[in-house]
Amino acid sequence: MRFLPTLGAVGPFRRAWLWQAGLYLSFWAELRLFTDLRLNYGPFLNPVLFYLSSVLMCVFAGLYWLDRPVAPADAERTSRRFPLAWIGLLLGAVQVLYVQAPIIATQAIDVRSSDIIPILQADVSRFRAGEVVYRYITTLPYPLFPNHLPLQWLPYVPADQLGIDYRWWALGILLLVGFGAYQATLARQPLSLVNFLLKVALPAYVLYRLISRDGQLYAHPVEPTIIAYYCILAASVLSRSALLQGAALVLCLLSRYSVVFWVPFYLWVLWREEGRRHALLVAGLVLAGIVGIYVVPFLSKDWTIFTHALSEYRISTLGEWGRTDGAGGLPPQLFGGVGLAAWFFTYGPEDLNARISLIQAADALLSIGAVLLAAGVYYYFRHRFDYRIFALIALKFYLATFYAFIQTPYAYLESLGLFISVFVVMMTGAGLATTTPRADKRAPAVLPPLVPATAA
Numbered sequence: 001m002r003f004l005p006t007l008g009a010v011g012p013f014r015r016a017w018l019w020q021a022g023l024y025l026s027f028w029a030e031l032r033l034f035t036d037l038r039l040n041y042g043p044f045l046n047p048v049l050f051y052l053s054s055v056l057m058c059v060f061a062g063l064y065w066l067d068r069p070v071a072p073a074d075a076e077r078t079s080r081r082f083p084l085a086w087i088g089l090l091l092g093a094v095q096v097l098y099v100q101a102p103i104i105a106t107q108a109i110d111v112r113s114s115d116i117i118p119i120l121q122a123d124v125s126r127f128r129a130g131e132v133v134y135r136y137i138t139t140l141p142y143p144l145f146p147n148h149l150p151l152q153w154l155p156y157v158p159a160d161q162l163g164i165d166y167r168w169w170a171l172g173i174l175l176l177v178g179f180g181a182y183q184a185t186l187a188r189q190p191l192s193l194v195n196f197l198l199k200v201a202l203p204a205y206v207l208y209r210l211i212s213r214d215g216q217l218y219a220h221p222v223e224p225t226i227i228a229y230y231c232i233l234a235a236s237v238l239s240r241s242a243l244l245q246g247a248a249l250v251l252c253l254l255s256r257y258s259v260v261f262w263v264p265f266y267l268w269v270l271w272r273e274e275g276r277r278h279a280l281l282v283a284g285l286v287l288a289g290i291v292g293i294y295v296v297p298f299l300s301k302d303w304t305i306f307t308h309a310l311s312e313y314r315i316s317t318l319g320e321w322g323r324t325d326g327a328g329g330l331p332p333q334l335f336g337g338v339g340l341a342a343w344f345f346t347y348g349p350e351d352l353n354a355r356i357s358l359i360q361a362a363d364a365l366l367s368i369g370a371v372l373l374a375a376g377v378y379y380y381f382r383h384r385f386d387y388r389i390f391a392l393i394a395l396k397f398y399l400a401t402f403y404a405f406i407q408t409p410y411a412y413l414e415s416l417g418l419f420i421s422v423f424v425v426m427m428t429g430a431g432l433a434t435t436t437p438r439a440d441k442r443a444p445a446v447l448p449p450l451v452p453a454t455a456a
Contacts, residue, residue: 019064023428026057027421031206034411034418035213039337044346046337047404054400054417061393061424062377067384078188085183085200092204093175099211100218104167107219111140114220117166119146123153124160134298134305147309147316150293151254155225170222178228178419179203181235186426199426203231206418214411223412226255227419230399233259234423237266237391242278245270246285253286254294258416261364262398265371266391269378273387317356320408321345339409356407363405370401389427396420 030053039046111118119137123146126133137144159169182203191199210217218224229251236248249266252259263286271279299305326332334341341359348355374394378385399417406413 016064016068019060020428022060023057023064024425026053026060027425029053030057030421031209031418034338034415035209038214041337043335043337043342047340047342047409050338051340051400051404054404054421055397057421057424058393058397058400061396061428062385062390064428065385065389065393066381077190081187081196082184084197085187088197088200088204089175089179089183092179092201092208095204096171096175096207096211099208099215100171103211103215103219104165104171109165109220115140115144116221119144119148120153120156120166120222121160122146123148124156127154127157128160132301134302134308145308145312147312149254149256150298151229151251152226152256154293156222166222167218167220170224171218174207174224174228174231175204178224178231181228181232182423182426185235185238185423189427191429195429202425203419203422206422210415210418217412217415221410221412223415227416229255230259230416231419231423234392234395234420237395238388238423238427240274240388242274242281243285246282246289249282249286250289250293254290258399258402259395261367261371261402262395265375265394268375269387269391272382314356317407318352321352321356333408333410336409336411338411338414339406340404341407341409359405359407363402363407366405367398367402370398374398392420392423392427396424 030050033040033046033050033053037046041049107113109117118140122137122139123133134146137146155173156166156169159166183200186196186199189196229248232244233248233252236244239245249259249263253263267279267283270282320333321331323331323333326335331345334345344355344359344362348358371394374390374397378387378390378394381390396417399420403409403414403417
């Protein structure tokens with residue numbers, strides 16, 4: 001009990017260094033638990049530690065930024081650092097391609113290994129031919145209803161026209177667009193040169209480490225495209241552009257449902273911090289994007305598409321939970337060491353359907369709970385945070401919770417959260433080196449925007 005008074009005597013500046021060190025260590029633990037330490041502590045404890053490292057990272061980030069303003073951007077320094085950021089982007093791309101190219105070259109697209117790309121190819125082929133996209137696919141070894149949202153397959157229309165392997169296309173989207181959003185944000189942050197250079201290399205290093213430790217991670221999935229969308233979302237959260245924020249939310253919502261519970265919280269925060277007009281503009285852009293890209297061209301033609309897709313997800317989940325080809329005759333995806341589904345499979349009800357329903361309910365309730373907790377913390381400390389920093393931390397916390405309890409914790413799905421962590425790490429260190437709290441705790445400092453406010 002004497003720890004907190006002792007810590008309080010250290011002073012705000014030294015405490016910030018302590019929180020910063022804790023954040024970096026939590027991130028390193030999160031990365032290692034996903035790579036070389038995956039399953040090191042067994043299929044039950046490993047995912048618990050992985051989730052706790054993500055939560056600890058959010059806690060340390062929140063403690064670091066509490067009463068700590070963001071230093072204003074220096075226009076001259078920013079202009080000098082943009083070229084360095086893009087050079088780092090290109091060098092990182094070369095590093096990643098060095099390990100991923102042989103994997104793509106030697107692993108042919110085969111429905112027996114994964115049906116993800118064959119399904120996308122069927123969707124794209126139908127779209128290009130002017131056919132109905134969302135109807136049963138009969139060209140696979142089994143009939144299947146397409147359950148991918150439009151922005152999971154639409155980006156591959158140009159790749160299909162050019163005859164480019166979808167995996168190359170997805171990797172290019174991540175390296176150029178996703179990591180480009182990261183580098184553009186990083187170049188504007190008031191970091192020391194050493195800190196800046198280390199963080200320039202961070203996203204490529206994380207991707208390189210993931211691939212080098214698990215060559216199958218992106219050998220068949222095209223998850224890099226989804227990761228790119230979330231990198232854009234993280235960058236948009238740190239900006240003041242309603243256009244960028246709306247576009248990023250559309251990209252994420254029309255590719256996967258993961259972020260759906262976090263969106264109302266974010267719009268509420270925007271309403272409070274940026275005003276009703278800004279929040280309604282973002283909401284309007286999101287609504288227009290969903291209606292224009294999904295509802296009018298596809299859903300309005302057959303309103304059962306959505307329920308068909310949900311049914312297909314259920315069938316897929318039953319298939320994965322019923323597998324016996326893993327170690328000890330257990331489902332390999334559930335006992336991979338990155339998700340908590342193994343607990344529900346082992347200790348849930350006897351009926352398999354009941355176990356799946358239980359984890360689905362737990363995922364929904366705990367994800368909503370994570371959002372409500374974030375909302376409560378934000379409201380209590382709303383005068384002591386820059387809201388964009390808090391929204392980024394809340395996004396990380398929410399996604400960590402959502403994916404920890406997802407029904408089938410594929411490793412490629414779970415990897416997404418690590419790239420949100422990269423943005424949290426990138427921002428840490430950009431605070432003013434103050435030795436006393438701000439006198440007016442109701443006026444959070446200005447965060448340098450990703451794009452000029454006039455772009456909104």
